[in-house]
Amino acid sequence: MAEVILKAGREKSLLRHHPWIFSGAIHHADENIALGETVDLLSFDKEFLARASYSPNSQIRARIWTFEDEAVDQEFFRKRIRSAIQSRDARGLRRDTDSYRLIYAESDSLPGLIVDRYGDVLVLQSLTAGSEFWKDTVTDILLEETGLTTVYERSDADVRDLEGLEPRVGVLRGTIPPLPLTIHEHSLIFNVNFAGGHKTGFYLDQRRNRLRVRELAKDKDVLDCFCYTGGFTVNALAGKAKSVLSVDSSADALAFCKENVVLNQLDETRHIPSRSEAKWTILEGDVFHLLRKFRDEGRSFDMVILDPPKFAPTAAHAEKAARAYKDINLFAFKLLRPGGMLVTFSCSGGVDEGLFQKIVAGAALDAGVDAQIIEHLSQAPDHPVALNW
Numbered sequence: 001m002a003e004v005i006l007k008a009g010r011e012k013s014l015l016r017h018h019p020w021i022f023s024g025a026i027h028h029a030d031e032n033i034a035l036g037e038t039v040d041l042l043s044f045d046k047e048f049l050a051r052a053s054y055s056p057n058s059q060i061r062a063r064i065w066t067f068e069d070e071a072v073d074q075e076f077f078r079k080r081i082r083s084a085i086q087s088r089d090a091r092g093l094r095r096d097t098d099s100y101r102l103i104y105a106e107s108d109s110l111p112g113l114i115v116d117r118y119g120d121v122l123v124l125q126s127l128t129a130g131s132e133f134w135k136d137t138v139t140d141i142l143l144e145e146t147g148l149t150t151v152y153e154r155s156d157a158d159v160r161d162l163e164g165l166e167p168r169v170g171v172l173r174g175t176i177p178p179l180p181l182t183i184h185e186h187s188l189i190f191n192v193n194f195a196g197g198h199k200t201g202f203y204l205d206q207r208r209n210r211l212r213v214r215e216l217a218k219d220k221d222v223l224d225c226f227c228y229t230g231g232f233t234v235n236a237l238a239g240k241a242k243s244v245l246s247v248d249s250s251a252d253a254l255a256f257c258k259e260n261v262v263l264n265q266l267d268e269t270r271h272i273p274s275r276s277e278a279k280w281t282i283l284e285g286d287v288f289h290l291l292r293k294f295r296d297e298g299r300s301f302d303m304v305i306l307d308p309p310k311f312a313p314t315a316a317h318a319e320k321a322a323r324a325y326k327d328i329n330l331f332a333f334k335l336l337r338p339g340g341m342l343v344t345f346s347c348s349g350g351v352d353e354g355l356f357q358k359i360v361a362g363a364a365l366d367a368g369v370d371a372q373i374i375e376h377l378s379q380a381p382d383h384p385v386a387l388n389w
């Protein structure tokens with residue numbers, strides 16, 4: 001087994017089970033370690049610390065597979081994958097949906113590997129040299145353990161570049177059904193194009209929050225900003241909102257959103273008796289611009305949803321992102337009627353919850369609104385967050 005020896009004192013993070021080693025912590029690495037090969041991480045005193053995958057091109061030079069002195073082989077991955085699947089089953093997800101995240105990288109002790117299940121198709125993202133090294137093995141195990149036959153690869157995230165990996169997209173095993181695929185979630189249906197959409201096609205992590213919007217939307221005039229393929233829009237309509245205005249800058253996303261609304265027979269043209277009052281509109285445009293325009297026009301809403309893309313992928317972008325979050329939240333507050341509700345999110349790794357709360361508080365203050373936090377929404381239970389970071 002190839003060996004990597006850390007500088008004196010740099011084992012501390014590993015003793016807390018942090019799953020990464022940065023290049024600056026390394027004292028010595030054996031020569032000619034292959035991309036993604038498994039190595040032993042040793043302390044400066046040559047004590048075994050962990051077994052990890054090696055990424056020679058990345059600042060994150062090693063990612064931990066295990067802190068135990070155990071073999072990293074097919075059986076190792078089978079155990080980890082089985083445990084991830086069992087934990088999803090135990091969380092009762094199958095009652096709510098046929099589509100959920102089966103494996104969530106470091107949170108399931110499988111760095112670099114993300115697997116989403118959409119109906120009977122598994123969509124795999126391999127993001128690191130280590131997950132790439134074991135991709136074939138892992139793919140076979142996934143099929144054996146789920147009893148499914150199709151795996152589609154969506155390894156086209158930019159982070160692969162940092163690992164020295166080319167983007168890869170396409171069928172890994174089996175045959176994909178005609179797209180889009182129709183998935184079920186909390187008794188609604190959505191068309192998902194896992195071959196072409198953002199991430200692996202649908203924001204599965206927002207599942208519970210979509211349901212919460214459904215519960216809260218009754219009789220409200222709702223503005224759904226950054227609506228993408230209509231996750232919140234469809235739920236607001238299903239919750240008998242009085243009206244929903246769905247905004248996105250992407251015409252493709254809006255076409256999909258429309259399809260999803262129609263699919264659930266929630267639009268006026270279908271004349272669903274209980275829904276005939278609902279007014280639903282889509283609008284293509286830039287949210288930053290439109291919020292100002294609505295303010296100038298004196299428009300107002302009972303509920304504004306802000307679910308923007310990632311403004312700060314890392315802490316380095318936090319300041320610029322903070323300005324962007326402040327801007328949209330401020331204008332959203334201005335559009336709210338008295339007693340109205342802002343449903344606001346950040347998915348930026350570089351902006352933690354505390355900072356986000358401060359930004360939103362600042363936005364409320366500048367908008368001249370006395371706001372309260374009614375509830376904290378978070379990611380769905382198939383997207384656990386590891387505590388050892």
Ligand code: SAH
Pocket residue numbers: 198202203206225226227228229230231232247248249250253285286287288307308309
């Ligand atoms: N709320 C969605 C996910 C949002 S993804 C859901 O629950 O499924 C972010 C969306 O924001 C994308 O659809 C993207 O097209 C859109 N977007 C990005 N920048 C934008 C901008 N400045 N104005 C409007 N839409 C934008």
